[in-house]
Amino acid sequence: MATRSNIFDKIIFDSFQLTPESLGLYRILYALFLLIFGVPNFTWISRFPDVFYNPPLLSLHTFFSGFPSYWFLLLVSLGTCISTVLLLFGYKTRLTSILLALFIFTGKSFAYSFGKIDHDFLIWIIPLVMSFSNWGAAYSLDAKLKHQDRVVQNWPVVLLALILSFAMFSAGLPKLLGGWLDISTHAVRGHFLREFYVNERQDLLAPFFLNLNSALVWEFFDYAGVFLEVFFIFAIIRPNLFRFFVICAIFFHVFNYLMLNIAFSINIILYLLFVDWGMIISKLRKHRMLLSIERAINFRSLLIVGLLYTSFYLIYITATESVTFNVSPLRFVLEDLMNLDSLIFSGIVIFLGLIVAVLNLIHFVSKKKDFSDSTIPKYMHN
Structure with a gap:
């Protein structure tokens, strides 16, 4: 036994x-991937009548009798966006990872309430699970502020x-x-x-x-x-x-x-x-790229990237009338450009x-x- x-x-x-550096680089890659391809917009859900409401068993349907309001879904979408930017720079990484997972779980609970669960559910589990790995131990604001030690799980x-x-x-x-x-x-x-x-x-x-x-x-x-x-x-x-x-x-x-x-x-x-x-x-x-990544992780960059991306994200999802489903607005812009x-x-x-x-x-x-x-x-x- x-x-x-x-x-x-x-x-x-x-x-x-994996080393702290490995997990730190993967955290940055994951956040960039979401910002470009996967930060979802959930406001489109509010445009559908409650007759379509058919939530899965494990969801927030207990607290809702139908689809939530536009403003609730807008807050969830913005929370997802801001959490992803904070994860990119590794600020309060464990808390940010958990919040990101909760925001996405909330939005996806309603996105999956049309009777179909997409294959992308595996991707939204990552920040919740990896929050316990200490993936903010390197290439992060937490590491510079010494908020987290170097021990990774x-x-x-x-x-x-x-x-x-x-x-x-x-x-x-x-x-x-x-x-x-x-x-x-x-x-x-x-x-x-x-x-x-x-x-x-x-x-x-x-x-x-x-x-x-x-x-x-x-x-x-x-x-x-x-x-x-x-x-x-x-x-x-x-x-x-x-x-x-x-x-x-x-x-x-x-x-x-x-x-x-x-x-x-x-x-x-x-x-x-x-x-x-x-x-x-x-x-x-070998190409000194790690030093460039290290220098780019600072509060000034966080503020600039956060304001620019969040402003773009908010303007896009409030200005467009198209149904964008679960795809990042930045992806639509890049496809057009x-x-x-x-x-x-x-x-x-x-x-x-x-x-x-x-x-x-x-x-x-x-x-x-x-x-x-x-x-x-x-x-x-x-």
Whole structure:
């Protein structure tokens, strides 16, 4: 029993060991990702009548008999925006992370009250879980003000790995039980044809796959998808194996994007938590970029960025009459300025994640070592 307990302790507390610098950089990346792609606007919800109100079981429906008012949703949206800016600069990081999660949970409770829960729920869990990791220990105002020590916790990263694994498993198990491995049928091809003809997803490489008639290739797609999703959960016992599965998942999303024209670009930010940050930090340090990041973290920058972004955000969501759903207003502006449609813009995010995945894979193969940070300080071993 003691041995079994030691094994679980090792997986929970010794896996995915990251330095304060690794977590600090990931915090900045996560906040930037939200500011550009994912700070949602919830005010559109108030435009719908209560007849559409069909909240999920775990939500705030107990306190509301219908959709809340515009002003309530505006406050929730602004709270999400301001919390994200504060998280970017790492000010009162733990409190800010929890508040950000609460604001998003509140808004999403109503956004999901139309009878559909989107795939992006994994992304909104990150700040709540990572608030316990001390990801404000480096590259933050808290670090400069010495509000937080340098001791970081590994178990929140393991918890997110478990959540991701169960999400993958819950997607793969129905496929496994539903006959995806039956060699007499081609499930992926059937799904592709439905998307091509019914939903008219006919861009990128879709025409090429339409003319692909190899039964062996289509059956390989069936098996590869099921095996990736089902066995994801077993990879968590080894950090290097789990990170390899994460890299495979990024390739999987690139494949879905090119063939099915479906872009789960928002999932990329969760995958990037598990990459080899030690390798990335060493390259950034070589080009003195870490020093620039350190200098940019100050109260003057916080005030300027906070005022500019919050003003833009408030003006946009109050001036537009369009239904913006759960996408950052800045994304709409960038798409217009760059003259890109939503599919291509999402593809840019996916391929940026692919570049990181390829760099990590090359680093792993060339160094022949675990994907964990190359140097783990003694203070991280509790």
